[in-house]
Amino acid sequence: MRILVTGNHGQLVSSLIALANSEIQVIALGRPELDLVASPRTICTAIAFEKPDIIISAAAYTAVDKAEDEPERAYAINANGAQAIAQAAETLGIPVIHISTDYVFDGEKTGYYSESDTPAPRSVYGASKLEGERLVAETATRHIILRTAWVYSPYGNNFLKTMLRLGPDRHEISVVSDQYGNPTSAANIASSIIHICTRILSGEFHDWGIYHLVDGSEASWSEWAEYIFECAGMAVRIIPIKAEEYPSKATRPYNSRLSTDKLNRVFSLEASDWKLSTKIVVDQVLNINSDNIYGDTTQ
Template sequence: MRLVVTGREGQVAASLLEAGQGRAGLEIIAIGRPELDLARPDTVIDAIVAAQPDMVVSAAAYTAVDQAEDEPDLAFAVNATGAGKVAQAAARLGVPVIHLSTDYVFDGSKDSAYVETDATAPLGVYGASKLAGEQAVAAANPRHLILRTAWVYSPFGRNFVKTMLRLAADRDEIAVVADQWGNPTSALDIADAILHAAAMLHGDKRFGAFGIYHLVGTGETNWSGFARHILDTSQAFDGPWARVRDIATMDYPTKARRPASSRLSSAKFASTFGWTAPEWRQSTEKVVRRLLIGGTRLAVTA
């Protein structure tokens, strides 16, 4: 199976490339700028068609949540128009598309975990652009899996885990928001889930359960709880540590509003594909340990 992934630098793309190494019968190709540039939709279809995939993973996106408030046209060009072109290219080839979306399509007002049938109501440009992308993907290719995920971290790129470790190396105390709740999700786990689902789709040409799915780490926490676990794990491996001081969202103003509770239920994905993410603390420990110890040593001691 040849899997083409959009984007080369993103956390999910990097995790997929790593996860695919050494897997018999699997070839993963990442394509990105300048050959494929979602901000230039005219580049998308030709780049994907040329790669001749058996399946497409639409992972590239505009992810600067606050900056999107100042760049709505660019955010929508990449996350909506560009995503639609990716799905259109897959449809032209007659293959499925697996598209990554976000918990930010919700406003965070629900007092329990969101399910796929809950009404969407994004609070900002980023969430609105990703929701428009979902709609464009679904319209362009009926054979789609739209995977909403959240609070993504990994050994790659920029993310909350890396930020906490960096800040802890420079200060004794870190103020972290304690009134926003969600599901920390490792991109390594997302990659594993995508490959699991892709194998099912590839092996079952009559698969009929296309649509929207939630895919997040098992369990929930707030940002300060996430930070404490990251830093306590770091301390256990002789890495940097700092005290975490709880603050309210109003004490840390940002240009874009965030949902107060964007917890997602992954029960539908688990039921359909027989795959459940590890508990979020377990996956966090794996990434922190890898960042501190290094990939080679981790492979030996894991």
Template sequence: MRVVVTGREGQVARSLIERAALHPSVELLTLGRPDFDLAKPDTIFDAIKTAKPDLVVSAAAYTAVDQAEDEPELSYAINAAGAGAVAEAAARAGAPVIHLSTDYVFAGEGEKPYTEADPTGPHGVYGRTKLAGEALVAAANSKHLILRTAWVYSPFGKNFVKTMLHLAASRDSLSVVSDQWGNPTSAIDIADGILCVAERLHVDPQFDAFGIYHLAGTGSTSWSNFARTIFQASQDAQGPFADVKDILTSEYPTKARRPLNSRLNTEKFHEMFGWKAPAWEQSTKSTVKRLLQLS
């Protein structure tokens, strides 16, 4: 089964490259610039046609949440129009598409984990362009699986875990927001979930339960408690750590509004594919340990 992944340097793409090695039936091919550019539709169709995919994983995206407020056109071109073009190119190749989306499509209100059936209501440019992308993906390819995730971290790229460890190397204390809650999600776990779906599609050509699913780490926490878990894991492994001071979102203003509730209910994914991410604490500790070994 040839799985074609958009993006080469993103956290999920790099995690898929690593985890696909455990799946002998999977031949993984990544697409990236300059041959593949989400902002240039012609490159999308040519690259995917040439790749001859059995399945396309649409992982590349514009993810600079604050910068998107200043670059709405580029954000839309990549997250909406580009994502739709990837789905259409997959459809032309006769392949299903797995498209990654985000908790930012919700308003971030309440305290209950969002289900796939809950109303969306993004506040910022990033969330609105990702929601538009979901609609274009669904319209372009009937065989689509839209996987919403949240709070992604990994040993790769830029993310919260790496930032915390870097800051702790030079600071004794850090202020971290305590009133935003969500599911810390390892990109390694996302990759495992995607590959589980890929295997299902490969062995079940009659699969027809396409649509939207939530795929995130098991359990929820606040950013400040997430930071404490990172530092405890680091301290246990003789790495850098710092004290964490709780602050409110109002004390840490950002250009783009952050959701206070990013919790995602993943029961639908578990019931359909028989796979569930590990507890977020477990995956966090594994990532911290790996990062310390690399440093």
């Protein structure tokens, strides 16, 4: 199975590459060969050259606050770029899995969001990702859109690694306590994607559409931070604060909890426990050379 994933770096790309073996080939394709903004017309040719069995559309503009100042670039990558990948997939007759986000929702719902809930993004980032979903669905006949949230890994920049970086120098850290979601390991996303790809390529798959893929249970940012430091054995006091006390350009959803019932029903994929996965990644990060822990690789 040859899987092509868009982007040279990033948490999901790196996690997929880590799962490659003699039966699963993972080709990471990004700039300069694949440039979603500067050279969209070359995308189909670049993908065709690699002869993949399936495409993972993971390249994205993920600077949530910066997107408020750069909406054109956010849409160019997250919407138009996603459509260009989907168009290449359609032209080449290849299924595509597009990675999306919890930010397509406004966070006002009290329970878990299902795939049938109406999106209402509150940020440029969320709106650009929602437009990308729409364009992918319109363009590629055989498509799956996977919404995920609060992604972390030993790679790139993420909340877990930020806490571990700050911990040794801080006795106290203020963390938002009134936003809830599903901390989700990129490794779990990657292994689930491999499972989904296998099902799709079996030839008997017809359940195209949107799915939510996150780890099980929920936490606030402050609860997650406390558990990260517990796993790391760091004596850091977490001071819970309201989101309004931590101003940012982009508005985050207060409720990012996603239901994975549909994913479980269609693919028989049980959500992993976020606490177990957090412990695994904390151990991985603390055992990596510090030069790599705080690298510049983005999601």
